[in-house]
Amino acid sequence: GENVEQHPSTLSVQEGDSAVIKCTYSDSASNYFPWYKQELGKRPQLIIDIRSNVGEKKDQRIAVTLNKTAKHFSLHITETQPEDSAVYFCAADSSNTGKLIFGQGTTLQVKP
Amino acid sequence: NAGVMQNPRHLVRRRGQEARLRCSPMKGHSHVYWYRQLPEEGLKFMVYLQKENIIDESGMPKERFSAEFPKEGPSILRIQQVVRGDSAAYFCASSPSTQGGAGELFFGEGSRLTVL
Numbered sequence: 001g002e003n004v005e006q007h008p009s010t011l012s013v014q015e016g017d018s019a020v021i022k023c024t025y026s027d028s029a030s031n032y033f034p035w036y037k038q039e040l041g042k043r044p045q046l047i048i049d050i051r052s053n054v055g056e057k058k059d060q061r062i063a064v065t066l067n068k069t070a071k072h073f074s075l076h077i078t079e080t081q082p083e084d085s086a087v088y089f090c091a092a093d094s095s096n097t098g099k100l101i102f103g104q105g106t107t108l109q110v111k112p
Numbered sequence: 113n114a115g116v117m118q119n120p121r122h123l124v125r126r127r128g129q130e131a132r133l134r135c136s137p138m139k140g141h142s143h144v145y146w147y148r149q150l151p152e153e154g155l156k157f158m159v160y161l162q163k164e165n166i167i168d169e170s171g172m173p174k175e176r177f178s179a180e181f182p183k184e185g186p187s188i189l190r191i192q193q194v195v196r197g198d199s200a201a202y203f204c205a206s207s208p209s210t211q212g213g214a215g216e217l218f219f220g221e222g223s224r225l226t227v228l
Binding site: 001006032034036042043044045046049089098099100101102103104105 | 143145147153154155156157160168170203207215216217219220221222
């Protein structure tokens with residue numbers, strides 16, 4: 001089955017800097033890769049997603065890149081703000097079943 | 113359109129008791145997923161259900177755990193004879209369809225189970 005690895009587990013940046021979180025996946029049949037943001041004690045919420053027919057997608061300060069050959073995808077946050085502080089999870093679908101397998105999460109801290 | 117509704121939000125049980133967690137998906141959504149999140153860990157897939165059918169239960173522990181999504185009413189995750197290791201946040205998510213592949217999952221606020 002699908003296995004998703006996420007790095008780093010913690011990331012601390014200064015306000016205004018960029019943050020990059022990386023994930024690798026094992027199932028070459030996966031074709032949907034979302035990113036979720038979870039604030040403390042809250043539910044995970046989708047912030048951006050990408051499908052395998054696209055190499056990059058951008059939404060304001062957030063971008064995701066996908067390398068299907070290498071089976072890895074990354075989240076890029078530019079001009080970070082304190083409210084970006086949260087846990088970020090990557091995920092990959094498992095063999096087109098609709099089931100999402102999540103990475104271990106990255107705790108991002110943006111220092112003012 | 114109300115989001116995914118989970119209850120109870122917090123549940124305390126003693127070892128050996130039963131825990132029942134309920135999830136009502138978003139209106140129009142027919143697919144329900146349960147995930148478990150241990151403190152400071154990721155979201156572990158447990159089970160994927162459609163109305164009256166278990167599609168994938170590969171993440172469910174073999175004993176004490178069961179899930180259902182009846183024709184009428186919410187999906188229920190049931191944990192029998194709870195142990196301390198069952199203490200976690202249990203998140204339910206729903207999606208409208210998986211036709212054409214996976215799509216966004218909409219998560220509820222979670223049910224936090226504490227086993228004393």
